[in-house]
Amino acid sequence: MKIAVLVKQVPDTGEQRTLDPITGLVDRRGENVLDEINERALEVALRYKDANKGTEVVVVSMGPDTLTKGLRKALSMGADAALQVLDDALAGADAGRTAAVLACAVRSLAVDVVVAGNESTDGRSGVVPAMVAEHLSLPLLSALDAVELSEVEVLGQRSTATGSLRASVPLPAVISVTERSAEARFPSFKGIMTAKRKVLTVMSVAQLGQLPGNTGQTSILSTLRSPARPAGRRIVDEGNAGHELAQFLRSGSLI
Amino acid sequence: MKNVLTLIETTDTSELGNTTAGLLGAASRIGNPVAVVAVAPGHGSALVGQLGALGATHVILAECEGTGSLLVAPELEALSAAARQVDPVAVIAANSVAGRDVAARFAVRAGAGLLADVVAVDTDGDAIVATHSVLGGDYTVKATITSGPAVITVRQGAIKDIAPAATPTSATVIVTPGSTAATILSTTLETTGSNRPELRGATRVVAGGRGLGSAENFILVDELADKLGAAVGASRAAVDAGYVEQGAQVGQTGVSVSPDLYIALGISGAIQHRAGMQTAKTIVAINSDASAPIFDVADFGVVGDVLTVVPQLISALGAQSDS
Incomplete structure (x- = not known):
């Protein structure tokens, strides 16, 4: 079994994140980390590898040279190899172009299953896994809270508006996991040491080969920072705060 | 056209x-x-x-x-x-x-x-x-x-x-569908027995955090929500502590809400939580920690104990609906 895991680096959600007011793109100059949801996706692959000798796990990503840090972390968690598409021409790529590039990279690996996070913490559009699946003409089973991977299929559970559903998809396939899926492991000391010897391949778009030409493009027209909320009223409870709050809700016609 | x-x-x-x-x-x-x-x-x-x-x-x-x-x-x-x-x-x-x-x-x-x-x-x-x-x-x-x-x-x-x-x-x-597709094997309905509105898209949300102290105390969140016809939300800390199921989680990971009224009970307001609720029209916060960041975005903040303020609020609202 060969598994590709799609990963990306994102600005740390614990810090104040900003957009460039001119380009509208996420400002990635600060601390960037492997997105937590990608670590969960990697965990799915690593658990299968733990139980099935001979499994190969490759993390695939697109991004600038600072991405190396995140990919090394993935390798230290247990991935066997990493493939990074690095190309200045990809700066500011939208979801459509990103998916086209990732699909090309995945195709070159000839994998049995592609595992992704359901949505990143920065873009949150959650469309890349489905777009990759379409480029590769593979079925998709997305937004899984629990995953059982076998040699022939994936069984998964998804939350719905009314409860949950269980579904299966034959391999090869693309799947995505939610933050309810199993928590990711930490890199072990041994993992960190062996990661240094693992192969991290860097490719340009030209080296990837033929990208699909007709990938629809979006363009950002304007970026506006929301005004800060005006300071509100604050009281310290001296025994009557519940009544004062009720009064506030009534007077604002909020109830 | x-x-x-x-x-x-x-x-x-x-x-x-x-x-x-x-x-x-x-x-x-x-x-x-x-x-x-x-x-x-x-x-x-x-x-x-x-x-x-x-x-x-x-x-x-x-x-x-x-x-x-x-x-x-x-x-x-x-x-x-x-x-x-x-x-x-x-x-x-x-x-x-x-x-x-x-x-x-x-x-x-x-x-x-x-x-x-x-x-x-x-x-x-x-x-x-x-x-x-x-x-x-x-x-x-x-x-x-x-x-x-x-x-x-x-x-x-x-x-x-x-x-x-x-x-x-x-x-x-x-x-005709393509040759391969994911197939639904079974569906499970969650019978909560509740008439509460769905969190996503709700016009009012009452959310609870770690400050409630226990799953038992989280009932205060449910009671206030039912009093207001609101959906129930929670911070990640409350979910991780097991006070409420994960579907209630509001924030960067979890559901993003944009209600007319958001009431945060015992929620400190970490940046990841605010990312999921700060577009609410009116934000109310009750927290015992006067320095909690939730107060930076609150239109009305109460520095006090949720366990005493919320019951008083519920009773005050009850008095109003009777009048």
Whole structure:
């Protein structure tokens, strides 16, 4: 079994994140980390590898040279190899172009299953896994809270508006996991040491080969920072705060 | 007027999904709302009139084997077939898991630009302009597409426009799903026995955090929510502590809400939590820690013990409704 895991680096959600007011793109100059949801996706692959000798796990990503840090972390968690598409021409790529590039990279690996996070913490559009699946003409089973991977299929559970559903998809396939899926492991000391010897391949778009030409493009027209909320009223409870709050809700016609 | 193709969601019981009105409302802001819905062969005729009442001028029933049991494939083939018929300037779907999976695959197929998780749509001359609320509402970004039809997924509950009712024409097409697709094996209904509104799209939300101290005390959140007809939310800390199930989690990971009223009980207001609720119209916070960051975004803040303030609030609200 060969598994590709799609990963990306994102600005740390614990810090104040900003957009460039001119380009509208996420400002990635600060601390960037492997997105937590990608670590969960990697965990799915690593658990299968733990139980099935001979499994190969490759993390695939697109991004600038600072991405190396995140990919090394993935390798230290247990991935066997990493493939990074690095190309200045990809700066500011939208979801459509990103998916086209990732699909090309995945195709070159000839994998049995592609595992992704359901949505990143920065873009949150959650469309890349489905777009990759379409480029590769593979079925998709997305937004899984629990995953059982076998040699022939994936069984998964998804939350719905009314409860949950269980579904299966034959391999090869693309799947995505939610933050309810199993928590990711930490890199072990041994993992960190062996990661240094693992192969991290860097490719340009030209080296990837033929990208699909007709990938629809979006363009950002304007970026506006929301005004800060005006300071509100604050009281310290001296025994009557519940009544004062009720009064506030009534007077604002909020109830 | 130009056609805007709207992918309609149906429920497990083959009724119109609760996103339908908003999707057709969004479509009517751009052009002529045309609805497409995947149905099991021989079904769906009852939907035509209902879709007309919500603004569809034309309804395409795409009959597909496997509708309701296959994921993505029936809706994707329905949308593709309908797009060939009506040559839309835009395709609109819900930003639900199913809606965005279908929209994303369709965009690749059609070579179309995809504008995902949109909170408003408009036109500027011939251009279709989508508005996104980005990084937890810190930014408003407007975007358009440079080629092909625009494929748009609409954040659930964000667009409240209602299209004028129409008497629709209708057509039936027969489509077949692709050779491989994910198959639903079983569905489980969660019977909470509660009449509370769904968190996503709720107009009022009462949310609880670690400051409540225990799962038993979290009942205060439920009681206040029921008093106000509000949905129940929670911080990640409350979920991790086991006070409430994960579906209630509001924030960067979890549900993003934008209600008229958000009441945060014992929630400190970490940046990841604020990213999921700071676009609420009015924010109320009760927390014993005067330095909690939730107070920076609160319109009304109470520094005090939730365990004494909330019961008093509930009783004060009760007195009001009796008067």
